[in-house]
Amino acid sequence: MSEELLKLNKLYVDYKVKEGYLSAVKKVSFSINKGEIFAIVGESGCGKSTIAHSILRLLPEHNEIIKGNIFFNGEDLHEYTDKQLESIRGREIGMIFQNPLDSLNPVYTTGFQVAEGIMLDNVSKQEAWNRVINLYNDVKMPDAEKRAKSFPHELSGGMRQRVMIAMMLSRTPQLLIADEPTTALDVTIEAQILNIIKTLRDEYNTAVMLITHNFGLVAEVADKVAVMYAGEVVEQGTVFDIFDNPKHPYTKLLMKSLPRKAKSEGRLQTINGSVPRLTENKPGCRFENRCPYVMDICKIKDTERRIVTESHFFNCHLEKGGE
Amino acid sequence: MSEAVIELNNLKKYFKINIGIKNKKAYVKAVDGVTLTINKGEIVGLVGESGSGKTTLARVLLNLTKPTDSHVVFNGVNLSKATSKEMKKFRTEVAVVFQDPASNLNPRDTVMNSIMRPMILHGISKKIAKQKAIDSLELVKMDSRYLNSYPHQLSGGQLQRIAIARALVLDPKVMILDEPTSALDISVQAQILNLLLDLQESLGLTYLVITHDLNVIRYISDRVAVMYLGKLVEFGPTKEIIENPKHPYTEGLMAASPILNPHDRDKEKYLMQGDPGSLINLPTGCHFHPRCPYYTERCQNEQPQNIILSNGHQVTCFKYELFGKNS
Numbered sequence: 161m162s163e164e165l166l167k168l169n170k171l172y173v174d175y176k177v178k179e180g181y182l183s184a185v186k187k188v189s190f191s192i193n194k195g196e197i198f199a200i201v202g203e204s205g206c207g208k209s210t211i212a213h214s215i216l217r218l219l220p221e222h223n224e225i226i227k228g229n230i231f232f233n234g235e236d237l238h239e240y241t242d243k244q245l246e247s248i249r250g251r252e253i254g255m256i257f258q259n260p261l262d263s264l265n266p267v268y269t270t271g272f273q274v275a276e277g278i279m280l281d282n283v284s285k286q287e288a289w290n291r292v293i294n295l296y297n298d299v300k301m302p303d304a305e306k307r308a309k310s311f312p313h314e315l316s317g318g319m320r321q322r323v324m325i326a327m328m329l330s331r332t333p334q335l336l337i338a339d340e341p342t343t344a345l346d347v348t349i350e351a352q353i354l355n356i357i358k359t360l361r362d363e364y365n366t367a368v369m370l371i372t373h374n375f376g377l378v379a380e381v382a383d384k385v386a387v388m389y390a391g392e393v394v395e396q397g398t399v400f401d402i403f404d405n406p407k408h409p410y411t412k413l414l415m416k417s418l419p420r421k422a423k424s425e426g427r428l429q430t431i432n433g434s435v436p437r438l439t440e441n442k443p444g445c446r447f448e449n450r451c452p453y454v455m456d457i458c459k460i461k462d463t464e465r466r467i468v469t470e471s472h473f474f475n476c477h478l479e480k481g482g483e
Numbered sequence: 484m485s486e487a488v489i490e491l492n493n494l495k496k497y498f499k500i501n502i503g504i505k506n507k508k509a510y511v512k513a514v515d516g517v518t519l520t521i522n523k524g525e526i527v528g529l530v531g532e533s534g535s536g537k538t539t540l541a542r543v544l545l546n547l548t549k550p551t552d553s554h555v556v557f558n559g560v561n562l563s564k565a566t567s568k569e570m571k572k573f574r575t576e577v578a579v580v581f582q583d584p585a586s587n588l589n590p591r592d593t594v595m596n597s598i599m600r601p602m603i604l605h606g607i608s609k610k611i612a613k614q615k616a617i618d619s620l621e622l623v624k625m626d627s628r629y630l631n632s633y634p635h636q637l638s639g640g641q642l643q644r645i646a647i648a649r650a651l652v653l654d655p656k657v658m659i660l661d662e663p664t665s666a667l668d669i670s671v672q673a674q675i676l677n678l679l680l681d682l683q684e685s686l687g688l689t690y691l692v693i694t695h696d697l698n699v700i701r702y703i704s705d706r707v708a709v710m711y712l713g714k715l716v717e718f719g720p721t722k723e724i725i726e727n728p729k730h731p732y733t734e735g736l737m738a739a740s741p742i743l744n745p746h747d748r749d750k751e752k753y754l755m756q757g758d759p760g761s762l763i764n765l766p767t768g769c770h771f772h773p774r775c776p777y778y779t780e781r782c783q784n785e786q787p788q789n790i791i792l793s794n795g796h797q798v799t800c801f802k803y804e805l806f807g808k809n810s
Contacts, residue, residue, distance in 0.1 A: 418698070
């Protein structure tokens with residue numbers, strides 16, 4: 161039986177803006193089990209990164225209102241003091257970001273920056289350094305010893321992301337939040353990084369929350385997928401549920417807009433219209449203005465959860481989803 | 484027989500650099516002996532990792548920088564010897580759309596001004612230019628009410644449409660598209676790709692599409708050129724390159740490209756190791772040999788030549804020298 165590691169229960173995040181509040185995340189609930197790769201996929205501005213940042217309390221202070229609960233190993237992270245949360249960051253939950261160059265200090269060697277984290281656990285300098293070399297080997301950094309003494313600007317994009325993964329690994333967290341980890345990298349390097357993430361999961365049973373807009377990555381590594389649209393999870397299921405049997409009209413259209421064919425086989429599906437302004441906090445389905453199956457009820461009433469199988473659900477007024 | 488619009492024969496572009504405090508002279512061989520023909524009305528995709536020389540090749544094609552050796556032939560005219568009149572014609576016939584539309588539209592200019600600018604520069608009267616701007620916005624399926632908007636008021640997809648509209652105003656024959664969709668979301672990407680295909684068919688354009696997204700290439704292009712560290716390693720019809728790649732690098736690139744079907748994920752695939760390397764410290768012999776799973780001693784010492792296989796498929800690898808057409 162798989163164990164539940166992270167659980168979000170009806171999470172709402174509102175940002176304070178000029179016109180009032182912007183509802184960036186609305187009623188999001190899901191749970192991630194140990195050793196599972198859980199992908200959150202959606203287009204830019206749909207709230208993917210907001211969720212990740214709200215878990216580790218990385219959002220700009222006093223600028224947002226968070227409602228709902230985030231349970232990690234059964235404990236509510238919202239009740240933690242800042243100090244308690246600090247002990248979780250890095251040690252229990254690690255995070256890597258899109259652009260590794262922004263996350264590394266340009267004036268220290270990469271090896272020192274990784275060792276710094278290890279030394280937080282009262283490890284001697286020499287031992288920390290040895291661990292760094294081992295970690296660099298684990299993430300398949302070529303020429304580990306030399307690279308540990310290199311500065312960030314001397315490394316390629318792929319190597320920098322390896323440094324970030326080594327840094328995250330150094331304290332063997334139970335959950336890794338990877339926010340667009342390969343977007344800035346070439347496909348060949350992306351494949352190598354994905355391989356490292358998969359190995360991590362297999363060896364350390366690390367759970368991974370993979371945030372991406374790239375369905376290719378999802379198809380490649382994810383076990384479960386949550387599809388987000390305008391701050392809401394519209395559909396969730398195993399990777400096979402989502403790719404083989406999408407139900408929500410948005411997921412359906414998105415699947416058909418992926419370039420999976422040649423132009424001789426016809427044009428790609430497109431989705432008309434654009435994402436609504438999230439400051440108007442009105443009830444109803446947020447996809448209503450772009451949905452080909454829109455009904456009157458969609459404009460006035462929030463959607464209902466439709467269960468397909470134990471692992472698969474979608475939120476829509478249509479009982480069977482889009483046909 | 485199809486008509487060649489752009490012909491390159493052993494084109495080279497080197498940049499001179501100084502290394503270290505001793506100012507040792509060295510060259511970055513960004514484009515090193517590329518031979519390529521683009522025919523009228525076709526879409527050629529150009530793929531390769533970052534630093535493989537794709538964008539430099541595009542800049543040479545656009546005559547934004549002079550080639551070190553050889554020259555670009557456009558519609559039979561050698562650009563290095565073109566008269567200023569021929570050059571002006573070339574400038575109207577070849578258009579370009581860059582990757583990030585937000586950074587190449589002037590933030591202080593309205594959409595109308597941005598679109599009209601190339602026409603004004605080419606001496607078209609303001610009145611006609613205005614009408615053409617409205618027409619071209621219609622071509623890219625945007626409402627004319629956006630003409631008085633500023634770039635910051637528009638979304639990424641809308642900005643890319645405007646960049647395309649601007650490229651179209653001088654009635655070009657050839658469009659060079661540098662990563663036209665990589666800054667866009669999936670649903671917007673689909674809209675832009677469809678738009679590009681519609682325009683190509685209705686206006687009879689020729690495209691060179693530069694991208695690192697192989698799924699986009701498979702969808703849009705007729706032929707694909709693969710570059711690795713300044714060299715063209717493989718060139719041929721899209722279907723053949725995707726289904727039956729000949730060069731080990733193309734094979735690795737195809738395998739690394741994310742699949743869009745989770746049922747294929749457990750298929751055995753070959754993972755290319757290492758980094759693309761840099762153009763300054765080029766490996767001896769075949770540039771790909773440090774990453775190649777099939778390399779022999781010969782690959783370390785000698786540079787492979789371009790070999791033409793059947794149906795215009797060309798590959799630069801020793802593996803095919805002996806077998807020729809039958810491989």
